[in-house]
Amino acid sequence: MELPSELETFVVHFGEMGSRWGFNRTVGQMLAVIVFTEEALNADQIAKMLSISRGNVSMGIKELQSWQLIRVHHKPGDRKDYFKPAGTIWELALQVLSERRKREVDPTLSLLRGQLMNEPGEYQFATERVKEIHDLLELFNTWFEDIHRMNPDSLKTLLKLGSGVGKVLDLKERLTTRDKS
Amino acid sequence: MELPSELETFVVHFGEMGSRWGFNRTVGQMLAVIVFTEEALNADQIAKMLSISRGNVSMGIKELQSWQLIRVHHKPGDRKDYFKPAGTIWELALQVLSERRKREVDPTLSLLRGQLMNEPGEYQFATERVKEIHDLLELFNTWFEDIHRMNPDSLKTLLKLGSGVGKVLDLKERLTTRDKS
DNA sequence: TATAATTTTCAGAAATTTCTGAAAATTCAG
DNA sequence: CTGAATTTTCAGAAATTTCTGAAAATTATA
Structure with a gap:
């Protein structure tokens, strides 16, 4: 060989x-x-x-x-x-992303979480940044978890649509906010 | 200091x-x-x-x-x-992703592209894998480019929605495929 | 159970990456 | 221009990561 x-x-x-x-x-x-x-x-x-x-x-x-x-x-x-x-290639790619998320995001998230528990508020500026990073990573994490569950075909459709999703969202907005007006 | x-x-x-x-x-x-x-x-x-x-x-x-x-x-x-x-933190995060995409995806993509040009088809199995990786990265790339242009608020909405987008897509499907039936 | 086949481990060697600090280059005020 | 302040560069040193290969451990066969 x-x-x-x-x-x-x-x-x-x-x-x-x-x-x-x-x-x-x-x-x-x-x-x-x-x-x-x-x-x-x-x-x-x-x-x-x-x-x-x-x-x-x-x-x-x-x-x-x-x-x-x-x-x-x-x-x-x-x-x-x-x-x-x-x-498959597709599955391997998702797996790489998934592992990287686990190794890059999770440890940071738990550190930040812990810190936001204690933090008596002395360094206000830094604390605000900590909060921002925390929220961002948390948002990303739940998004990814969600996405990861989708079957490959739906996921492909979603990717192809790209920001076109924005338009669909607007559509949904118009259709579902009767209660608001 | x-x-x-x-x-x-x-x-x-x-x-x-x-x-x-x-x-x-x-x-x-x-x-x-x-x-x-x-x-x-x-x-x-x-x-x-x-x-x-x-x-x-x-x-x-x-x-x-x-x-x-x-x-x-x-x-x-x-x-x-x-x-x-x-x-802002949000902008920095996007910037990190963007640079990483540039450094990790683009070089591979051009290699694969070049290879698919030549490739006379001797190693069929490998060529198929090359094609798959190429298509996957290309899809990811255009998606990211697209997403990257969105303003932070729309992007946040999109992230929050997660795979919920799937449902919205179904809705859209039902609303826009009259031509097909 | 003995032994042959195979995989894992890990100490030290090799390769690579990062860092220091002094010298060179640049910038700017007078 | 001159020269002081500042930044950049880069050769060699230090630190870190990766690799080898022989010995130890594991696994399966007879």
Whole structure:
């Protein structure tokens, strides 16, 4: 199992990108070979394709599993673990977003929450900023949770509509605010 | 200008977070002191508050400016540069998202685009994945661009609605598809 | 249970990133 | 212009992250 040179560009690139997503270059490359290869791959194959040590692959696999991006498969009569993507491209993308939200937003949110509990109000200016950030993240969080539950097709429709949703909202407004006028 | 110990927790925390957003710990801490402090700060004050070198502050400022997160101010009779956040918390958050999109999505998109041009179709499986990722990112990109233009209030409304939008869409569907039936 | 196959761990090495601080460059007032 | 104030640069040092590979642990087979 060689890394086809046609794929090399992608693998290298997704390595670079991976490091922006919260895991390191090698882990990004591992994800790339797993996603772009049709058959499931075992650890030795991955090590060989990327010219990295077996131990490194083991750690990378653990990382990708903690992100729930890959899944283990077994072949009859073979004791090795084989790995495949944990879903379609669409599902993987949502999963990356979801994990990043968890790692980037949640810890901040709980810190801010805690602080707003105590905060006796001495640093008024700072406290106001804390409140603003808190509300923003909370809003984002519930929105994302909500969105994440939608089935892919509705979600795609929604994305395609973009800010066009604004217009639909106006429409809804006109239709549902009889009580207000 | 001392760093009030009440703020230390936040500054440290936003340092950690900063490194998840694409800049390093120190740059994250610099952003935090600038955002949480009411008066504009100069480079020496920032260096002192965070106990880092003057040179480091200079580099951090450049970074934060490249992200368009801070802005320089001047005081009459004072030649130093003073820095303030480049907008409200809401605007800063959008700006961070916007820059991240630019740095994480755009490069991948152009690589994929280029590849789909050439690609004579030898690695069918991989090519399909390339196409899927390409379409997904393209969809996300236009959606974000669209959304980014909305004024904060409409955007807030939209976020609050969350997947409730789905219901509104159904409503719209029923109201606008007379032509189809 | 013994042993062969496989995976995981982790100490130290290698690579990368970040930081310092002195020197160079820039800016501005007189 | 001159020179003091300020900012920027960047080589090397320090800190951090990632990687290797051999040993330990685990798992499955016979």
